[in-house]
Amino acid sequence: MYTPPAFREDDPHALRQIMREARLATLVTATAEGLLATPLPLILDDSEGEHGVLYGHLAKANSQWKVPVIGDALVIFSGPEAYITPSWYAAKQEHGKVVPTWNYVAVHAHGPVEFFEEEDRLLDAVSRLTSLHEQPREKPWAVTDAPDHYIRSQLKGIVGLRLPISRIEGKRKMSQNRPEADRNGVAAGLAESERASDRNVADMIPTGSR
Template sequence: MYVPPAFHEDDLAAVHATMREARLANLVTATAEGLVATPLPLFLAPEEGPHGTLYGHLARANPQWKQPSTGDAMALFMGPDAYVSPTWYPSKLEHHKVVPTWNYVAVHAYGPVEFFEDADRLLDIVTRLTNLHEQSRPRPWAVTDAPENFIRAQLRGIIGLRLPITRLEGKRKMSQNRSEADRQGVAAGLAGSDRASERDAAKLIPV
């Protein structure tokens, strides 16, 4: 990922926060047949390794796990993003030398991916993923709410994955390269958007 110095995010806590908040990632592997990508919910175990370890699962019918990966896999996480209109820059009125751009937060996590079929490990992963995404609900659903034999049958239809992160790239492009007045204009413009993701982006602009 191209990351100019102004947009480089190297704070591990901030990078991990982006990964957690993204909820859905894209797992990309390079194979002899070309690139393969699958959208997946992943969870981060930050205590495992210097950068953390990712866990998730994919459908057994998905051929990605059967195709040997050439080198590291990559998991892509996206944070808030927003189109930035030049009309929000006060500097436009001064010289008109402005163009549209896109603000966004992104994290790329790299590492060797392991696929596995062990039923107990799979049960642990689906339980942790379920608890993660159900915990904020008024009446959370739990894996144990379903019959055990049903869950065991469902586990036979998935493959687990473990990705120990060996390298992280974080990028936070939120108008840091613009003047304070321009940043304020962008923040105000995005704050008035009818898109929730753009209002979230507005909060990340340094003003």
């Protein structure tokens, strides 16, 4: 991932937070047949390894797990993003030498991917992933709420994924390279947007007040 120094995110806590908040990631593998990609919800276990280990599952009918992988796999996590119009820059009124851009947050996690079919490992991965996303609900649903024989039959249709992260890249592009007046304009413009995602990005812009 191309990352100028001004946008590099190296803080381990921030990287983990971005990955967890992204919720849906994209698994990319290089193969002799070309690149293969699958959107997947994943869980990060940061108690394993230097950068943590990703767990998830994909449909057994998905051929990505069957095709031999060349090198490491790549998992892409996309965070908040927003279009930035030059109209918000103070520089537009000063000299007009401005162009549109895009602000966004992203993490690329690299590592050797392992696919597995053992029932107990699958059940553990599915249970942990379900608990993660059900936890905020008033009445969380648990895998054990369904009949055991039904869950066991469903596990036969999926394949587990384990990816120890060997290298991680983070990028937080939030107008850090612009003068303060331009950053203030961007934050104000995004804050007035009807899109909740734009307003989210507005809160991430480094301005004079933060």
